[in-house]
Amino acid sequence: MLTEQQKALWEQLRHTLSRDQAIWFAGYVQGIVQPEGMAATATVTAQKKLRVFFATETGNSKMVAQQVAKQAKDHGWNASPQSVKKIKQAEELQSDEPIIFITATHGEGEPPETALAFFEMLQQSDVSLKGVKYAVLGLGDSSYPQYNQAARDLDAYMEKLGAERIYERGELDVDFASHYPQWIAGVLSALPSAQLASVLPVTIETAMPAGKGYSRLEPIVGRVREMINLNDRGSAKETYHIEIEHDEPLAYAPGDVAGIILPHFAEGVDHLTPRLYSIASSPLAHAGSIHLTVALAWHQDEDGEIGYGLCSRYLADLKVGDEVKFFIQRNSLFKLPEDERDIIMIGPGTGIAPFRSFVWERAERGASGRNWLFFGEQHQHCDFLYQAEWIDFVETGVLHKIDLAFSRDQEHKVYVQHCLKEKASELLKWVDGGAAIYVCGAKDPMSKDVEQTLLEIFATQKGGSEAAQEFLDQLHDDNRYVKDVY
Ligand SMILES: Cc1cc2nc3c(=O)[nH]c(=O)nc-3n(C[C@H](O)[C@H](O)[C@H](O)COP(=O)(O)OP(=O)(O)OC[C@H]3O[C@@H](n4cnc5c(N)ncnc54)[C@H](O)[C@@H]3O)c2cc1C
Numbered sequence: 001m002l003t004e005q006q007k008a009l010w011e012q013l014r015h016t017l018s019r020d021q022a023i024w025f026a027g028y029v030q031g032i033v034q035p036e037g038m039a040a041t042a043t044v045t046a047q048k049k050l051r052v053f054f055a056t057e058t059g060n061s062k063m064v065a066q067q068v069a070k071q072a073k074d075h076g077w078n079a080s081p082q083s084v085k086k087i088k089q090a091e092e093l094q095s096d097e098p099i100i101f102i103t104a105t106h107g108e109g110e111p112p113e114t115a116l117a118f119f120e121m122l123q124q125s126d127v128s129l130k131g132v133k134y135a136v137l138g139l140g141d142s143s144y145p146q147y148n149q150a151a152r153d154l155d156a157y158m159e160k161l162g163a164e165r166i167y168e169r170g171e172l173d174v175d176f177a178s179h180y181p182q183w184i185a186g187v188l189s190a191l192p193s194a195q196l197a198s199v200l201p202v203t204i205e206t207a208m209p210a211g212k213g214y215s216r217l218e219p220i221v222g223r224v225r226e227m228i229n230l231n232d233r234g235s236a237k238e239t240y241h242i243e244i245e246h247d248e249p250l251a252y253a254p255g256d257v258a259g260i261i262l263p264h265f266a267e268g269v270d271h272l273t274p275r276l277y278s279i280a281s282s283p284l285a286h287a288g289s290i291h292l293t294v295a296l297a298w299h300q301d302e303d304g305e306i307g308y309g310l311c312s313r314y315l316a317d318l319k320v321g322d323e324v325k326f327f328i329q330r331n332s333l334f335k336l337p338e339d340e341r342d343i344i345m346i347g348p349g350t351g352i353a354p355f356r357s358f359v360w361e362r363a364e365r366g367a368s369g370r371n372w373l374f375f376g377e378q379h380q381h382c383d384f385l386y387q388a389e390w391i392d393f394v395e396t397g398v399l400h401k402i403d404l405a406f407s408r409d410q411e412h413k414v415y416v417q418h419c420l421k422e423k424a425s426e427l428l429k430w431v432d433g434g435a436a437i438y439v440c441g442a443k444d445p446m447s448k449d450v451e452q453t454l455l456e457i458f459a460t461q462k463g464g465s466e467a468a469q470e471f472l473d474q475l476h477d478d479n480r481y482v483k484d485v486y
C-alpha cells in the first residue's frame with residue numbers, strides 16, 4: 001500500500017513515537033479518513049465501551065481479561081473486566097458494545113464453578129442476540145479429553161442466539177502465557193476502529209512465570225526426601241506427607257499447587273493428565289523442597305476387589321531418594337491477604353494442605369493478622385493430620401483458634417460445618433472485622449455444606465437468605481471468600 005519512500009519515512013517516525021504520540025497519531029489518521037461532515041479528531045481517548053467478561057477458577061482467565069482491558073484502553077476502548085457471574089439474564093448481553101469472553105474449562109469439560117449458572121442460563125435462553133459482536137478466548141489443558149470445552153460451548157451458545165463472532169475463537173493450552181498476547185492483538189484489530197494494532201506493538205507483561213518448572217510441558221525432576229504416613233494405627237485412611245527436594249530455583253506462593261507427572265506405567269496409556277496437589281509447605285519456611293499431603297484414593301470394583309487411584313498409589317509407594325517429575329501451577333485467587341488481615345481457614349481432610357503452607361508462611365513473616373483453623377477427619381487419635389505442628393502453633397500464638405470436627409468419635413456425625421454453626425457469633429465478628437474465609441478440600445459435599453452453613457449464619461445477621469447471598473457474593477468479589485475444592 002505504501003511506496004518505498006513512505007515506508008522508509010514511516011519506519012523513521014514510528015521508532016520515535018511515544019505511546020501517547022502514537023495514540024494521538026492514530027486518532028489523527030482516523031480523523032483524516034472519516035467521512036465528510038464528521039469532525040476530524042486528533043486524539044483518541046478511551047471513549048468507546050468494550051465489555052470484557054471472564055469465567056475463572058484459579059485466576060488465569062481473570063488475569064488475561066485484565067490484560068485485554070489494559071491493551072484495549074491503548075486502542076481507545078474503555079473496559080473493566082467482570083465475572084460472567086454478574087450476568088443474570090441473556091438480555092443483559094444485548095448491546096452494541098462488543099463483548100470479549102475469556103473462559104477456562106474445569107472438571108470434566110465444564111465451565112468454572114462460578115460460571116455454571118451463567119452457562120446454564122445462556123444455554124436455555126431463546127433471546128435474540130442479533131447484532132451483538134463477540135469473541136471467545138478459552139484457556140485449557142490439552143491433556144484433558146474435553147479440551148477447552150467451556151469456550152467451545154460458550155461460542156456455540158452465542159452463535160445460536162444470533163450473535164456475530166468478530167474474531168475466531170482462541171483455544172490456549174497450559175503455555176497460554178506465551179500465546180495470549182497474540183490473540184489479544186488479533187481481536188483488538190478486529191474491533192471496528194482499532195487501527196492502532198499495527199502502530200503500537202503489543203507489549204504485555206505476563207504475570208505468569210513461563211519456563212522450566214511452571215507447566216507440564218517443562219517439569220523439573222525432584223527427589224523424595226521424606227515420606228510419612230500421617231495416619232496412625234486404627235485409621236481407615238492413608239494420608240502421606242511427602243517432601244520433594246529440588247535443586248533448581250522454584251518460585252511459588254502459599255496456595256499454589258504442584259502438578260505431578262505420572263510415569264508411563266499404565267499399559268496402553270501414553271498421555272496421562274498430571275494430578276494436582278496443594279502445596280503444603282511455605283517457600284519461606286521450607287526453602288529447597290515442596291511438601292504435599294496426599295490421600296491414597298481407593299475404590300471397590302464390580303468384583304468387590306480393592307483398586308487404587310493411579311497417582312495417589314504411585315506417590316504413596318515412593319521411597320526416600322526416588323525421583324519425581326513435577327511443576328508448579330499458580331493459583332492466583334487462593335492467596336494469603338495482607339499480613340494484617342485475619343483469616344478463617346476451613347480445610348478438612350487433605351484440605352488442610354494449603355493451610356499448613358499459609359500458617360508456616362505467616363509465622364515466618366510475623367504477620368499480625370489472626371489465624372483460625374477448622375479441621376475435620378474421622379478420628380482424633382489417628383487422623384489428626386499434622387497434630388503436633390498445630391499444637392505448637394497454638395502454643396506459640398501463631399494459630400489463634402482451632403476447631404476440630406472428628407466425625408466418628410461420637411454417636412452423631414460431626415463435620416466442620418457444625419463447628420462453624422456453633423461458633424457463628426464469633427465468626428460473624430471476625431468477618432465484620434474484615435476476615436477472609438478460605439475453603440479447601442472435597443467439593444462435594446463438604447464445600448457445598450460449608451457454603452450453605454455460611455449462608456445460614458449470614459442470614460441471621462443480614463436479615464434473610466437473599467441478603468446473605470448478596471453478602472457472600474460481595475465477599476467473593478472482594479477475594480474474602482475463596483475456595484480451592486476438588
Ligand atoms: C486443585 C487441586 C488440588 C488438589 N489437592 C490435593 C491434595 O492436596 N491432596 C490430595 O490427596 N488430593 C488433592 N487433589 C486431588 C488429586 O489431584 C487427585 O485427583 C487424587 O489424588 C486422585 O488421583 P488418582 O490418580 O490417585 O486417582 P484416579 O486414578 O484419577 O482415580 C480417581 C478416583 O476414581 C477411583 N477409581 C478409579 N478407577 C475406578 C473404577 N474402575 N471404579 C471405581 N472407581 C475408580 C479412584 O479410586 C479414585 O478415587 C487435588 C485436586 C485439585 C484439582
Ligand SMILES: Cc1cc2nc3c(=O)[nH]c(=O)nc-3n(C[C@H](O)[C@H](O)[C@H](O)COP(=O)(O)O)c2cc1C
Pocket residue numbers: 055056057058059060061062103104105106107108109110112139140141142144145146147148149276486
Ligand atoms: C481440576 C481441573 C480440571 C480441568 N479440566 C479441564 C478440561 O476438562 N479441559 C481443559 O481444556 N482444561 C481443563 N483444565 C485446565 C484449566 O482450564 C487451565 O488450567 C486454565 O488455565 C485454568 O484457568 P483459570 O485459572 O482461569 O481457572 C482443568 C484444570 C483443573 C485444575
